Amino acid sequence: MPGGTRGAHEGILRRQAARESAARTYARALPIVPVRARGLTIEGADGRRYLDCLSGAGTLALGHNHPVVLEAVRRVLDSGAPLNCLDLATPVKDAFTTELFRTLPPGLAERARVQFCGPAGTDAVEAALKLVRAATGRTGILAFTGAYHGQTAGALEASGGASDVRVARLPYPQDYRCPFGVGGARGAELAARWTESLLDDPKSGVPRPAGMILEPVQGEGGVLPAPDAWLRRMRALTEARSIPLIVDEVQTGVGRTGRYWAVEHSGTVPDVMVLSKAIGGSLPLAVIVYRDDLDVWPPGAHAGTFRGNQLAMAAGTATLAYVRENGLAGRAAELGERMLGQLRELARSYACVGEVRGRGLMIGVELVDPAGEPGGRDGERGKPGTCASPDGRTETDDGRTETGHGLTETGRGLTGAAGHEPRPTAPHLAAAVQRECLRRGLIVELGGRDASVVRLLPPLTITDEQASAVLDRLADAVAAVAGGPRAGA
Numbered sequence: 001m002p003g004g005t006r007g008a009h010e011g012i013l014r015r016q017a018a019r020e021s022a023a024r025t026y027a028r029a030l031p032i033v034p035v036r037a038r039g040l041t042i043e044g045a046d047g048r049r050y051l052d053c054l055s056g057a058g059t060l061a062l063g064h065n066h067p068v069v070l071e072a073v074r075r076v077l078d079s080g081a082p083l084n085c086l087d088l089a090t091p092v093k094d095a096f097t098t099e100l101f102r103t104l105p106p107g108l109a110e111r112a113r114v115q116f117c118g119p120a121g122t123d124a125v126e127a128a129l130k131l132v133r134a135a136t137g138r139t140g141i142l143a144f145t146g147a148y149h150g151q152t153a154g155a156l157e158a159s160g161g162a163s164d165v166r167v168a169r170l171p172y173p174q175d176y177r178c179p180f181g182v183g184g185a186r187g188a189e190l191a192a193r194w195t196e197s198l199l200d201d202p203k204s205g206v207p208r209p210a211g212m213i214l215e216p217v218q219g220e221g222g223v224l225p226a227p228d229a230w231l232r233r234m235r236a237l238t239e240a241r242s243i244p245l246i247v248d249e250v251q252t253g254v255g256r257t258g259r260y261w262a263v264e265h266s267g268t269v270p271d272v273m274v275l276s277k278a279i280g281g282s283l284p285l286a287v288i289v290y291r292d293d294l295d296v297w298p299p300g301a302h303a304g305t306f307r308g309n310q311l312a313m314a315a316g317t318a319t320l321a322y323v324r325e326n327g328l329a330g331r332a333a334e335l336g337e338r339m340l341g342q343l344r345e346l347a348r349s350y351a352c353v354g355e356v357r358g359r360g361l362m363i364g365v366e367l368v369d370p371a372g373e374p375g376g377r378d379g380e381r382g383k384p385g386t387c388a389s390p391d392g393r394t395e396t397d398d399g400r401t402e403t404g405h406g407l408t409e410t411g412r413g414l415t416g417a418a419g420h421e422p423r424p425t426a427p428h429l430a431a432a433v434q435r436e437c438l439r440r441g442l443i444v445e446l447g448g449r450d451a452s453v454v455r456l457l458p459p460l461t462i463t464d465e466q467a468s469a470v471l472d473r474l475a476d477a478v479a480a481v482a483g484g485p486r487a488g489a
C-alpha cells in the first residue's frame with residue numbers, strides 16, 4: 001500500500017485525537033489520513049480513495065497537485081530564489097502581481113493597489129477594515145447576517161456568529177429562509193430598503209460607517225448567492241454616501257462561481273477586494289486589492305513577517321493564469337448549472353432536502369426536518385431515517401421546491417406569495433449525509449445555519465464523469481439517510 005497501512009492510519013488518527021486541540025474542526029467529521037492527492041482524488045493511509053469536494057475549504061481551483069502548480073513550485077525551488085522575503089520586491093512577486101491585476105474587474109484594475117497580508121483570509125479582512133478606517137476616519141462597519149470573514153478579532157466581529165459587536169448587522173437576502181418571509185426579488189428589495197433606511201435615518205443608531213463588507217455568495221453561511229440586483233443596490237447605496245464597499249472574495253474568487261470574480265455577475269466594482277484561498281494555488285497567500293485613492297494609511301499600518309511566500313506566489317500565478325487561459329470560470333458556470341439541475345431532482349424526490357442552491361461550482365443542499373412544522377426552526381430535530389415522508393411542496397419555475405401556497409396568515413406571521421415557510425433545519429440529517437458520503441468515498445463540507453447545508457466545492461477541473469460520480473454518491477447517501485425516496489417521487 002503506497003501510503004501506509006490500516007494500522008498506521010488508525011494510529012495516526014488515535015494520536016491526533018490524543019494530542020491535538022479540542023478546537024480542531026474538519027478532522028472530527030472526516031477521519032481520513034491523506035497521503036497522496038491528485039486533482040479531485042485523495043488517497044488515504046488506509047489505501048482508500050476519495051473524491052474531494054471540500055477542496056481545502058474551496059482553495060483548490062485546480063484540484064490537488066495540478067501539474068502547472070507543481071511545475072511552478074519546482075521552478076522556484078530549483079532557481080535558488082530565497083523562500084522568505086518579507087515584503088521585498090522579487091521577480092516571483094512581480095509576476096504574481098502582474099497576473100493578478102490582469103484578472104481584476106475593469107474599473108478596479110487600472111487604479112489598483114495591492115497589499116500583501118499575512119497568509120490567511122482573516123488577516124486580509126483585518127487589513128481591509130483597517131484600510132477603510134484609515135481612509136474615512138470613521139470606525140463603524142456594516143456587515144451581514146450569516147456572514148463569515150474569519151477568526152481574528154475584527155473578522156470575527158464582522159461575521160454572523162459574533163457575540164460582542166461594534167458592527168451594525170444588516171439582512172442578507174436569501175430565498176429559503178428569507179427574514180421577511182417572502183424570498184425572491186421582493187425579499188432582496190426589502191433587505192436593501194432596510195439597509196437604506198438604516199443609513200439615512202438620523203436616529204437609526206448607526207453612525208456613518210467606515211465601510212460595508214459582504215460576500216457575493218455566502219459560503220460558510222450556507223451557500224447563499226446574493227441577487228445581482230441587490231449587490232448593485234449595495235454598490236449604489238454605499239457609493240452615494242462615500243462608504244467604501246469591501247467585497248470578500250476569499251471563497252468566491254478565481255472562477256469558482258462562474259465568473260473570474262463573483263462581483264462580475266452583477267457588474268459591481270468594489271472599492272476593496274479581499275482575496276485568499278485559490279489565489280495561492282493551494283499554498284497560503286492573502287492580499288487586498290483596492291482603489292488607489294484609499295491608499296492613505298501609513299507605512300507599517302498592516303505588517304507581518306510572512307507576507308513574502310514565494311512558493312505560494314508562484315503556485316498562485318500559475319493557477320490564476322491557468323484558470324484565465326482555459327476559461328475555467330465559464331466551465332464552472334456551465335457544469336455548476338447542470339449539477340444544480342440534477343440536484344434539484346433530488347430535492348423533488350426527498351422531503352428532507354429543503355433547498356438546492358448555488359452559483360457555479362459553489363453548491364449547497366439544505367437538509368430539513370420533513371416532520372417539522374413549516375416556519376419552525378429546531379436544529380435538534382431531524383434525526384436520520386425520518387426523511388421520506390411526503391409533504392405538500394410545490395415546484396417553482398427554476399426547479400426549487402417550496403412549502404405552502406399563497407400569501408396566508410399563519411400562527412407565525414405571513415407566508416410569502418411563493419410560500420416561504422421553510423421546514424426546520426436538520427443538522428443530524430446533514431451530518432448523517434456527510435458520513436454516508438464518506439462511506440461511499442466522497443468528501444463534502446457542512447455549513448449554513450446549524451451546519452445543515454451539505455456543501456460541494458469541487459475543483460474547476462472536475463470532469464463530467466467525475467461530476468456524475470460525485471452526484472451518484474451524494475444521491476445514494478441521501479437515499480440511505482432518507483430510507484428511500486418519498487412517496488410519489
Ligand code: PMP
Nearest residue numbers: 120121122148149150248250251
Ligand atoms: N472570508 C471568507 C468568505 C471565507 O470563506 C473564509 C474562510 N472560509 C475567510 C474569509 C477566512 O479565511 P481564512 O480561513 O484563510 O482565515
